[in-house]
Amino acid sequence: MNKRFAISLALVFVSLCGECSAQVMEEACATNDPKILDLFDATAYMVNLTSQQLTLNSDQTYALTPLVPFTNSPYGPALDPASPYYGAPQAPAGRSAVLISGNTLLATAHTVPFAYIYYAYVFGLHAQYIGGVCHYPDLSHIPAQNVYLASTGSDGQYNGVVLNTHSPTVPGDFVVITLNRPVVGRLPMAVRKSGFASPQDRFAIVSFSQRLLPAKGDFNVLHVDETSPAGIQLANTSMLPGASGAPVYNLDAGVIETLGAYSTSCVYFYLEQNGMYLMTSNCPGAYARTNGPVTTISTLPAFHDADLIFRAAFEP
Secondary structure, eight states, X not given: OOHHHHHHHHHHHHHHHTTSBOOOOBOGGGOOOHHHHHHHHHEEEEEETXXXXXXXXXXXXXXXXXXXXXXXXXXXXXXXXXXXXXXXXXXXXXXXXXXXXXXXXXXXXXXXXXXXXXXXXEOXXXXXXXXXXXXXXXXXXXXXXXXXXXXXXXXXXXOSOOOBOOOSSSSOOEEEEEBSSOOSSOOOXXXXXXXXXXXXXXXXXXXXXXXXXXXXXXXXXXXXXXXXXXXXXXXSBOXXXXXXXXXXXXXXXXXXXXXXXXXXXXXXXEEOTTSOEEEEEOOSOOOEEOOOOGGGGGGSGGGGGSOHHHHTXXXX
């Protein structure tokens, strides 16, 4: 899909949806901002190996299965074929994580202990310009250098850094994951260690929204308060259910501020008279909790016991 086609598709979508706002989830091809493109490159898809498979092909690439077409909304009725994502690949489960050092990911935990070895961590699953045309990744031939597992010992058990902030009462739901080898060809993203974001700072989010592949971005996120007792407050976000772990990047400060862990999306499924749904947006959405400040990690005793490479991921 090239930019001209994408713009035409958006205009058709708006006309079909009447008074609905335009879709705000974007492909990586929709921006030339190098910081946002780095965020796409640093965001990994966490393949849940209990419900999906990564099959090794004869050419030593990997195929991601099973995948189904994105033709149904979460509520059952079929999506309207006019939806921009109708028929696109959808996985039954999975989350997002972001690279914060050569071999370390930051993700949402949701549980203690974390099931490190039940995921594969795959990079490069976003649209890219090739020869001036926007192409989706080939999910049946994923390069082996983009596929990683959690670090394990001879017993097959996870042996990496253990740092988990999940708590039923305290805001902050983060986990760090040590990979089985350094990530090749991708820049880690810095993470905020201290201080707070300014309300006027610009934010971007990249996620596998609604388990929709490839990754989508939201480049117009609004920020109101990082010091809120309930956690960071954001609006105008396009995170649908299933987008846990989506990195929220401060374009002005150059740091990851938090991760998507709770649904605060202004994207929803608009019911048409024919009984079908269009995925649309009513941005700006209401302010709501997303996750606690990522700075909670640097206050944990275990943080100071982590290796130097991990600590180097945090801004000074």
